[in-house]
Amino acid sequence: MSNPATVIAAGGVVWREYRGARQVLLVHRPRYDDWSLPKGKLTANEHVLLAAQREIEEETGERAILGPPLGVQRYAIRKNGSTAEKLVHYWSAVPVRESSFQPNDEVDEIAWLPVDKARIRLSYPRDVDIVDALEGAVPVVASLVLVRHADAVKRKDWDGKDTLRPLSRVGEGVAERLADVLGALGVDRVISSDAERCVSTVAPYAGGIERHIHLWPEISERGYDADPDGLRGLAERAWKPGKVTVVCSHRPVLPALSRELGLKVGKFATGSFVVAHRLADGRLVHERFGAL
Incomplete structure (x- = not known):
């Protein structure tokens, strides 16, 4: 048996x-x-x-x-x-x-x-x-959730601008499930690439808590390709004391963005995310979660 x-x-x-x-x-x-x-x-x-x-x-x-x-x-x-x-x-x-x-x-x-x-x-x-x-895990100074956008319509199936390419139906379901997870983490600040597939990934949560989505073009694929140095200094803006911030970006950008944020670089499947906490003693603890 x-x-x-x-x-x-x-x-x-x-x-x-x-x-x-x-x-x-x-x-x-x-x-x-x-x-x-x-x-x-x-x-x-x-x-x-x-x-x-x-x-x-x-x-x-x-x-x-x-x-x-x-x-x-x-x-x-x-x-x-x-x-x-x-x-x-x-x-x-x-x-x-x-x-x-x-x-x-x-x-x-x-x-x-x-x-x-x-x-x-x-x-x-x-x-x-x-x-x-x-005792070793609190207090927390700031928290951050770094997420790759949910599954989007394939590039070959989309005739419009890439920045306007929407989520697939599967991706829309992931975005809805992500909203519940972000709620469990107490996210109260929402940052996204200005690409539609990123905005739509965090929009269900932002709408549910009636929060504005802060658009950062520099973490989009187009913005990063145009100016890779545009990520410099973003860590100070992303790690906001007293806040739990979600940041949504793209696979080609995430390695460099992870380094800028002080996180270990790893692979991100669509809809996967890292939850990180900056502690009062300066340490950073994080855990990685697969696609929803």
Whole structure:
């Protein structure tokens, strides 16, 4: 008999500063009589970032914005009469509205505790390790999401100007799904190449939060070809303190743009993105996600 498929789950360390001390939010599960961090399995085709945000809200009543990654737990579970591996991805999470928690069969109690008391209350050492990782991941000075535009109509199938070439139907679907992910990250500033395929990639999100899209022609293919040095100095403009900024550009531009922004250069499929956080100690943490 083949081994059961790996179970993927996601959650977060929800935290706040309260009376000069950092507190984290724990959940009590009556089924196991344990104290743990909010987490849960992904639903079908659900992005891991959205799963983390959803599970936090479902278990604690807190709507939270996700920050830097805190690590991945790996452990064995029983599944369908056999043993499977479970991977749980965790992020720092900051609540953005008052909790609407109601006790239920899955979680009957939540508790905000100072970090030292939370470490004692937690039932599993692996959860303590995740809470300990929070200390090195906050505070965040600025965050940035660098994305390649979603799938566009092929050049050979488009008779107009390349800058006006639109997204394909597949690309339009990706743009809609990207909007939910950008919401989970708390994006509040939107920058795009002036090409239609880039603007349309971030337009569903910008429209949803009623934010203006800042057009930067220098990060378009045409602008970069005309003046590669036009990217110089963009990092200072992109990394805006206190903001979570999304920047949408093109495959030929992204390597140079990544270097300018201080990020590692890598391949970008259409609709793929990097989430990066600049920490107060000067470090930069980032993670790469494939196409939606």
